[in-house]
Amino acid sequence: MxxxxxxxxxxxxxxxxxxxxxxxxxxxxxxxxxxxxxxxxxxxxxxxxxxxxxxxxxxxxxxxxxxxxxxxxxxxxxxxxxxxxxxxxxxxxxxxxxxxxxxxxxxxxxxxxxxxxxxxxxxxxxxxxxxxxxxxxxxxxxxxxxxxxxxxxxxxxxxxxxxxxxxxxxxxxxxxxxxxxxxxxxxxxxxxxxxxxxxxxxxxxxxxxxxxxxxxxxxxxxxxxxxxYRKPNTEFVAKFVGKANLIHGKWLNEVTFKPYSVSIQSNWMNIEVSSDLRAKNLCPIRPEQFSLSYTGEGIEGEIMNVQFQGKEIHYTVNIGSDLIAIHEDSQNKPFYIGDTVYVNLNQKNNVPSLITI
Known part of the structure; x- marks a missing residue:
C-alpha cells in the first residue's frame, strides 16, 4: 500500500x-x-x-x-x-x-x-x-x-x-x-x-x-x-555513498571542468553534476574512475597509503591540495608508499572524456 x-x-x-x-x-x-x-x-x-x-x-x-x-x-x-x-x-x-x-x-x-x-x-x-x-x-x-x-x-x-x-x-x-x-x-x-x-x-x-x-x-x-551513485546531488551524498573524490577546480560551463593542478593540461569534458556541486567548483570522481602511472600528463601525487583488498588495491594519494582514494585491479603492477605517480581518468569506466588544451 x-x-x-x-x-x-x-x-x-x-x-x-x-x-x-x-x-x-x-x-x-x-x-x-x-x-x-x-x-x-x-x-x-x-x-x-x-x-x-x-x-x-x-x-x-x-x-x-x-x-x-x-x-x-x-x-x-x-x-x-x-x-x-x-x-x-x-x-x-x-x-x-x-x-x-x-x-x-x-x-x-x-x-x-x-x-x-x-x-x-x-x-x-x-x-x-x-x-x-x-x-x-x-x-x-x-x-x-x-x-x-x-x-x-x-x-x-x-x-x-x-x-x-x-x-x-x-x-x-x-x-x-x-x-x-x-x-x-x-x-x-x-x-x-x-x-x-x-x-x-x-x-x-x-x-x-x-x-x-x-x-x-x-x-x-x-x-x-x-x-x-553516478549523479550525487550534494557534497555529502558524493562522499557518503561510494566515497567519491571531490576534486577542486573550475567549471568552464555545465559539462566542462578544469582541475586545479599545475601538472595537468587537460579539461575534463562531458561531466554531468548537480548545480550545487558546480557552484562549489567541485567535481566528484569515484575511486575506480582513476588510474595510476609512473609517467604521464595527469595530476602528480605521492602514494601515502596502500591496502590490499583481494581483487583490488586501495591507494591513498596526496595531490597537494587533497588526499584522494584510488582503487586499482590487484592484477596490475603495484605501487608503493612514497612513489611519485600521475593520476589519470580511467577511460574504461564510463568516465568523462578529456581534451588537451
Missing part, C-alpha cells in the same frame, strides 16, 4: 531531529533510508511504526491518516510488520509459535488467513526455509536462522508496510551477504512494501529500488541506486 510522508518535523526538546521530510512510497516498493548515526533515519522509522508522533506534518498509510501533531495511531492499529536490529525473539516460543502469534493477534489479518492459519505457517516456513526448524527454540538457532524467524514473524500476516531497522547489523560479514539475498528473495515473493533503515551503503545499493539519503535530519537526495 502507498505511504505518504508530508512535511514531517520532529523535535526532542530544543533539538530538531527531522526537518520537513516529504516522501512518497509506492505500493510494493523497496525503500532504503540511508545515513550516518544521528541523521534521523531511525526517528523517521519510529514515526512510521507509530512508536512516536511528529511535532508537525502527517503520515498517510493506504490513504488513512495515521500520524499528525500530538496524535498517533498505535502500532497495533496500523497494518505494518516490524523487523528489529536485535531480532526481539521470545525465548519461550518455538519458531512455529513466533509465526503463529501475529496470525492470532494482527488486527488487519485477512479472512483467508484467519481460516487457514496452519497453512499460512507452512507457507511462511517454506519461504524462509525453516521447515525443519519449526519446533526449535531461539537458543537452538544460529544468528542467520534467528533473523529468518524475525522476518517470518513480520511477513506472516501480510502487512501493508514492512519496516526493518538495521536488521543485519549484528551479523558477521558472510551472514550479512547471505541475508541480503534472502531479503531480496522475500521481497520478490511477497511483493511487500519495505522501508529498510541502514547506515551501510552497500546494503542500500544492493537491495533497494530507491534510496533516501539523509543527513542532519534532512533528505539530501532520493533516487535509484544507480542515480545516487
Amino acid at each position: 502507498a505511504t505518504e510522508i508530508k512535511n514531517i518535523t520532529k523535535f526532542f526538546g530544543k533539538t530538531q531531529a527531522l526537518k520537513t521530510i516529504n516522501l512518497s512510497i509506492k505500493d510494493g516498493e523497496f525503500i532504503a533510508i540511508l545515513g550516518p548515526s544521528g541523521c534521523g533515519k531511525t526517528t523517521l522509522l519510529k514515526l512510521l511504526a507509530g512508536f512516536d508522533s511528529p511535532t508537525d506534518g502527517i503520515i498517510m498509510i493506504d490513504h488513512q491518516n495515521v500520524s499528525e501533531k500530538n496524535n498517533s495511531t498505535p502500532p497495533e492499529k496500523r497494518n505494518i510488520g516490524m523487523v528489529f536490529q536485535s531480532f526481539a525473539l521470545w525465548p519461550h516460543m518455538t519458531v512455529k509459535d513466533h509465526i503463529k502469534f501475529p496470525l492470532l493477534h494482527h488486527q488487519f489479518l485477512a479472512n483467508d488467513l484467519k481460516n487457514n492459519i496452519e497453512k499460512r505457517i507452512d507457507e511462511v516456513l517454506n519461504i524462509v526455509e525453516l521447515q525443519t526448524y519449526a519446533n526449535r527454540m531461539p537458543h537452538e538457532l544460529s544468528g542467520g536462522q534467528k533473523q529468518r524467524v524475525a522476518l517470518a514473524r513480520a511477513i506472516a500476516p501480510k502487512p501493508a508496510l514492512l519496516l526493518m531497522d538495521e536488521p543485519l547489523s549484528s551479523l558477521d560479514a558472510e551472514l550479512r551477504m547471505e541475508m541480503r539475498r534472502e531479503i531480496q528473495s522475500l521481497h520478490r515473493m511477497t511483493g511487500a512494501t519495505i522501508v529498510y533503515v541502514t547506515h551501510d551503503q552497500e546494503e542500500a545499493l544492493a537491495m533497494a529500488d530507491r534510496i533516501v539519503v539523509m543527513n542532519n535530519g534532512q533528505i539530501q537526495q532520493v533516487g535509484t541506486p544507480r542515480e545516487i
Whole structure:
C-alpha cells in the first residue's frame, strides 16, 4: 500500500531531529533510508511504526491518516510488520509459535488467513526455509536462522508496510551477504512494501529500488541506486555513498571542468553534476574512475597509503591540495608508499572524456 510522508518535523526538546521530510512510497516498493548515526533515519522509522508522533506534518498509510501533531495511531492499529536490529525473539516460543502469534493477534489479518492459519505457517516456513526448524527454540538457532524467524514473524500476516531497522547489523560479514539475498528473495515473493533503515551503503545499493539519503535530519537526495551513485546531488551524498573524490577546480560551463593542478593540461569534458556541486567548483570522481602511472600528463601525487583488498588495491594519494582514494585491479603492477605517480581518468569506466588544451 502507498505511504505518504508530508512535511514531517520532529523535535526532542530544543533539538530538531527531522526537518520537513516529504516522501512518497509506492505500493510494493523497496525503500532504503540511508545515513550516518544521528541523521534521523531511525526517528523517521519510529514515526512510521507509530512508536512516536511528529511535532508537525502527517503520515498517510493506504490513504488513512495515521500520524499528525500530538496524535498517533498505535502500532497495533496500523497494518505494518516490524523487523528489529536485535531480532526481539521470545525465548519461550518455538519458531512455529513466533509465526503463529501475529496470525492470532494482527488486527488487519485477512479472512483467508484467519481460516487457514496452519497453512499460512507452512507457507511462511517454506519461504524462509525453516521447515525443519519449526519446533526449535531461539537458543537452538544460529544468528542467520534467528533473523529468518524475525522476518517470518513480520511477513506472516501480510502487512501493508514492512519496516526493518538495521536488521543485519549484528551479523558477521558472510551472514550479512547471505541475508541480503534472502531479503531480496522475500521481497520478490511477497511483493511487500519495505522501508529498510541502514547506515551501510552497500546494503542500500544492493537491495533497494530507491534510496533516501539523509543527513542532519534532512533528505539530501532520493533516487535509484544507480542515480545516487553516478549523479550525487550534494557534497555529502558524493562522499557518503561510494566515497567519491571531490576534486577542486573550475567549471568552464555545465559539462566542462578544469582541475586545479599545475601538472595537468587537460579539461575534463562531458561531466554531468548537480548545480550545487558546480557552484562549489567541485567535481566528484569515484575511486575506480582513476588510474595510476609512473609517467604521464595527469595530476602528480605521492602514494601515502596502500591496502590490499583481494581483487583490488586501495591507494591513498596526496595531490597537494587533497588526499584522494584510488582503487586499482590487484592484477596490475603495484605501487608503493612514497612513489611519485600521475593520476589519470580511467577511460574504461564510463568516465568523462578529456581534451588537451
